Amino acid sequence: MFIDVRLLHYKERSFTYLVPDTLQSQIKPGILVKVPLQSRIVPAIVHSVTYNKKYNFEIKPIVAIYAFPDDKKYDGFIAKISQYYQVDSINFIKRIQKFLEEKEKPVKTVQLVAENAYNKIVLTDQQQQVYTAIKQSVDLQQHQTHILHGVTGSGKTEVYKKLIEDVLKKQKSIILMLPEVTLAVQFEQLLKNYFSHIPVIGFHSATLVTVKRSLWQLLLDKKTCIIIGVHLPILLPISNLGLIIVDEEHDAGYQEKKHPKIHSRDMAILKASMYQVPIVLGSATPSIQSLWNVTKRNWQLLQLKERFAGSFPKIEIVSLKQKEKRACFWITKQLHMEIQNRLERKEQTIIFLNRRGYSFFVQCLCSYVFTCKQCSVSLTLHADQLLVCHYCNYNQTLPTCCPECHLSQKDFLKKGVGTQQIVSMLQKLFPQAVIARADADTTSKKRSWQQTVQDMLEGDIDILVGTQSIAKGYHFPKVTLVGVLWADLNLHFPMYNAAETTLQQLIQVSGRAGRQSQESKIVVQTFDDHPVYRFIDETKYIQFYQQEVERRTEVGYPPYKHIAEIEIRHKEQIVAETEADIVVERMQSYIEHKKLQVEIFGPVSAVVYKVKGVYAQKIILKSFVRSNMIELFADIKLKQFKSGMFFVIDPVG
Numbered sequence: 204m205f206i207d208v209r210l211l212h213y214k215e216r217s218f219t220y221l222v223p224d225t226l227q228s229q230i231k232p233g234i235l236v237k238v239p240l241q242s243r244i245v246p247a248i249v250h251s252v253t254y255n256k257k258y259n260f261e262i263k264p265i266v267a268i269y270a271f272p273d274d275k276k277y278d279g280f281i282a283k284i285s286q287y288y289q290v291d292s293i294n295f296i297k298r299i300q301k302f303l304e305e306k307e308k309p310v311k312t313v314q315l316v317a318e319n320a321y322n323k324i325v326l327t328d329q330q331q332q333v334y335t336a337i338k339q340s341v342d343l344q345q346h347q348t349h350i351l352h353g354v355t356g357s358g359k360t361e362v363y364k365k366l367i368e369d370v371l372k373k374q375k376s377i378i379l380m381l382p383e384v385t386l387a388v389q390f391e392q393l394l395k396n397y398f399s400h401i402p403v404i405g406f407h408s409a410t411l412v413t414v415k416r417s418l419w420q421l422l423l424d425k426k427t428c429i430i431i432g433v434h435l436p437i438l439l440p441i442s443n444l445g446l447i448i449v450d451e452e453h454d455a456g457y458q459e460k461k462h463p464k465i466h467s468r469d470m471a472i473l474k475a476s477m478y479q480v481p482i483v484l485g486s487a488t489p490s491i492q493s494l495w496n497v498t499k500r501n502w503q504l505l506q507l508k509e510r511f512a513g514s515f516p517k518i519e520i521v522s523l524k525q526k527e528k529r530a531c532f533w534i535t536k537q538l539h540m541e542i543q544n545r546l547e548r549k550e551q552t553i554i555f556l557n558r559r560g561y562s563f564f565v566q567c568l569c570s571y572v573f574t575c576k577q578c579s580v581s582l583t584l585h586a587d588q589l590l591v592c593h594y595c596n597y598n599q600t601l602p603t604c605c606p607e608c609h610l611s612q613k614d615f616l617k618k619g620v621g622t623q624q625i626v627s628m629l630q631k632l633f634p635q636a637v638i639a640r641a642d643a644d645t646t647s648k649k650r651s652w653q654q655t656v657q658d659m660l661e662g663d664i665d666i667l668v669g670t671q672s673i674a675k676g677y678h679f680p681k682v683t684l685v686g687v688l689w690a691d692l693n694l695h696f697p698m699y700n701a702a703e704t705t706l707q708q709l710i711q712v713s714g715r716a717g718r719q720s721q722e723s724k725i726v727v728q729t730f731d732d733h734p735v736y737r738f739i740d741e742t743k744y745i746q747f748y749q750q751e752v753e754r755r756t757e758v759g760y761p762p763y764k765h766i767a768e769i770e771i772r773h774k775e776q777i778v779a780e781t782e783a784d785i786v787v788e789r790m791q792s793y794i795e796h797k798k799l800q801v802e803i804f805g806p807v808s809a810v811v812y813k814v815k816g817v818y819a820q821k822i823i824l825k826s827f828v829r830s831n832m833i834e835l836f837a838d839i840k841l842k843q844f845k846s847g848m849f850f851v852i853d854p855v856g
C-alpha cells in the first residue's frame with residue numbers, strides 16, 4: 204500500500220510513502236502520519252491511497268500513525284457530509300486533528316462565574332413534562348429529533364442538565380453545541396461546576412491545545428465525556444455518543460462563514476440519525492425550517508411557555524420619524540427617559556443595533572464616497588478617524604480633504620450609524636454611566652468579550668451597546684431595559700429570510716430583559732411600522748411561523764423549496780462572468796438530459812461583487828429535491844474552470 208501525503212507545515216508539496224503491512228488497517232485519507240524527510244521525521248496528512256503501483260525508485264516507509272479513535276460509523280458519516288457539500292472528506296478529518304502537531308499559544312482566559320452551580324435541579328411542572336418526553340428516547344437510545352421551543356428565560360438549560368445526567372448514567376457521551384465561542388465557554392464553566400466528576404471539555408477555536416489533546420485521549424480510550432463547541436464536535440469520532448443538544452438552533456452562527464459553508468446544526472441532525480441517538484434542538488425562536496419538519500418529518504415539538512423567573516417585558520414601538528426635539532437623533536425621548544430611570548434605579552440597559560450589510564460611510568459634498576480599493580464596498584468610519592474595510596480589514600486615516608475636489612474634511616457627510624458613535628453619544632447624554640460595547644470589533648477579541656460578559660454579570664456596566672452577539676442566549680439578571688435602535692435596518696435586506704432573522708433577533712435581544720425583575724421594558728425604534736413587530740411578543744411566535752410559511756410557499760422559498768448557491772470567483776471580472784454563463788449553459792443541458800427538477804436563477808454579480816480584488820458571480824438554484832442540486836454541481840466540478848467554484852447548499856444569509 205502506498206500513500207500520497209502533504210506535509211503539515213509545507214502544504215504545497217506532495218510525497219509518496221510506503222505503508223508497512225502492520226499499519227495498513229489504520230490508514231485512511233485525512234489522518235496524520237509521521238514520515239521521514241531527508242534527515243528529519245515530520246508530520247503529514249494522508250491524501251490518497253494506492254495499491255499495486257510500480258515505482259522505478261525506492262519508496263520510503265512511513266514511521267508512525269497518530270492514533271485515530273475507533274468509531275464504526277465515522278467514515279460513513281464523513282462520506283455523507285462530503286457528498287452533501289461536495290467537498291473532499293480530507294477537509295473535515297484534517298480539521299479535527301491539526302492540534303496534534305500544534306504548539307500551545309499562550310492565551311489567558313477569563314474565569315466566568317456560573318450561576319446555578321452545585322444546586323440540585325428542581326424542575327417546574329412544564330420543564331418536567333418536556334424532560335419526561337425527551338427522556339423516553341434517551342432511555343431507549345432511539346433516534347428522535349425533539350424541538351424544544353422554550354420562551355426566553357424558561358430554563359431550557361435545566362432540562363438539558365437533567366438529560367445529560369441520564370445519558371451519563373448510561374456511560375455515553377454528549378455533544379452540546381452553541382452558536383458562538385463565548386457562549387460555549389460560558390456553558391463549559393456552568394457544566395464543569397455541575398458535573399464535577401465527569402470531563403466537560405470544549406473543542407473550539409478558544410480551546411487550549413493541551414485540552415484538545417486530553418479530549419482526544421478520552422476518545423481513544425472510549426471514555427464518557429461532555430463535549431462543547433460550535434462546529435468542530437460534530438466532526439469528532441465518538442463511538443459512545445448518546446445525545447446531541449443544539450442550543451439556539453435557529454442561529455445563523457451555525458453556518459460557517461468560509462467555504463465549505465457547513466451548517467453544523469444540520470450536520471448534527473444527520474449525525475444523530477446515522478448514530479441512532481436522540482437530538483434536542485433548543486430555541487426561543489425555532490427556525491422556520493425546523494418547525495416545518497414537525498409536520499413533514501415527524502419531529503417532536505415541545506414547548507416551555509412560561510419564564511422560570513421574572514416576567515415578559517412590555518413592548519413599546521416608537522417612530523424615529525417623530526418630529527419632537529431631541530438631543531440625539533438615534534435616542535428618542537421615550538428611550539432617553541427609560542435609560543435615565545434605569546440609571547437612577549441602578550438597573551442595566553442593553554442597546555441593540557445590528558449593522559449587517561449597511562455601514563457608516565463617509566461622503567464628500569461632491570458625492571465622492573470613500574471606498575475600499577480591493578472590495579466593492581464603502582469604508583466604515585471608526586473611532587480615531589480611521590476608515591476600515593469590513594471585508595478585508597484594509598484601513599486608512601480619514602484624509603483631511605477630498606481626493607476628488609479637495610474640499611476640507613469638515614464638509615464631509617457621515618452617513619448611517621455605528622455602535623462606536625452610539626457609545627460616544629450616550630456618554631455625552633449620560634456622563635455618569637459606565638458604558639461598554641460588544642460588536643465584531645470587540646467580540647472577535649475573545650478575551651475582552653469574556654471580560655465584558657463578566658463585568659455585565661457583576662453589575663459593573665450600566666449600558667451595554669452591541670450588535671447581534673449580545674442577542675445570543677446570555678443571561679444577564681439585572682437588565683430591565685432593552686433599546687432596539689433601528690429595528691427595520693435589515694428588514695429589507697435582499698434575503699428570503701430577512702423577516703425571520705429580524706424577528707428572531709428582536710425576540711432574542713428582548714429576552715435579555717426581565718430575567719429576574721417583574722417590570723422590564725423593550726423600546727423598539729423604527730422608521731416604518733412592519734407586521735413582524737406584532738410578534739415581538741414571543742408568545743405569538745407560532746402564529747408568525749404559520750404566516751411566514753404561507754408567504755414562502757407562495758413564492759417558492761425554503762422550507763417549501765430548497766435553495767443552493769454557486770459562487771464563481773476570479774481575479775478578472777470578465778473570466779468570472781464568462782465562466783458563470785458557461786456554468787449555466789452546462790447545467791441547463793444537464794437538467795434536460797437527466798430530467799432533473801431544478802430552476803436556475805442568474806448569474807448575477809454578488810451583492811458585494813469584489814472582495815480582496817477577486818470578483819464574484821452568483822447562481823441560485825431552487826428545487827424540491829436537494830440531491831438534484833447536488834448532482835448538478837457535481838457535474839460542474841468535472842469540468843476544468845479557471846475560476847474558483849463554491850457550492851453552498853441551504854444558505855442562510
Ligand SMILES: [Zn+2]
Nearest residue numbers: 575578592595
Ligand atoms: Zn476591502
Ligand SMILES: [Zn+2]
Nearest residue numbers: 567569605608
Ligand atoms: Zn469632494
